[in-house]
Amino acid sequence: MAMNRALALVRTRHPNTRNALTRRFASHTVHSGEEVLPESESVEAGFFTPFWRNTILLSFVAIAFYKWAPRPSEEAFLTKWLAHYSTSPEFWARINEQQLLRSQHMTVNTVLQTSAQRPSMVRYRYPQILEQGSPHLQAVGATSPVGNQAE
Numbered sequence: 001m002a003m004n005r006a007l008a009l010v011r012t013r014h015p016n017t018r019n020a021l022t023r024r025f026a027s028h029t030v031h032s033g034e035e036v037l038p039e040s041e042s043v044e045a046g047f048f049t050p051f052w053r054n055t056i057l058l059s060f061v062a063i064a065f066y067k068w069a070p071r072p073s074e075e076a077f078l079t080k081w082l083a084h085y086s087t088s089p090e091f092w093a094r095i096n097e098q099q100l101l102r103s104q105h106m107t108v109n110t111v112l113q114t115s116a117q118r119p120s121m122v123r124y125r126y127p128q129i130l131e132q133g134s135p136h137l138q139a140v141g142a143t144s145p146v147g148n149q150a151e
Helices: 001-013 017-028 051-069 077-085 088-114 129-133
Strands: none
Touching: none
16 A cells, blocks of 8 residues: 555656655654664674774884885985986076077067058159159150251
């Protein structure tokens, strides 16, 4: 009977039904006063829990680190390895110098472009006046030759 009722509640979907069901079932338990944990599973007590295991392992790691860690006056293995595989300071100094020269060159170009001016230009009011003296506008025979030519 309880199974039929549960299936009927699942099949019919009404608004806000799900929230009401979860609130109703949250307040009731299936066990009704029985022990929540089964008797076969008991709470583990003692020094064999994961907490104590992790504590012992962490203490071994701390002792090993203290024993094999380098002294403050010595360089650590990681520092030696990084120094071996890192690029030399001279290389970075050369790169920085090249970058400085490029930035100076770009600054000079920028100043040159910002201070540039258009060439001064004279605009005539009637530019067709300049074409009056053009030899191409003279009609044929309109002028007589002036030079010394053999006749």
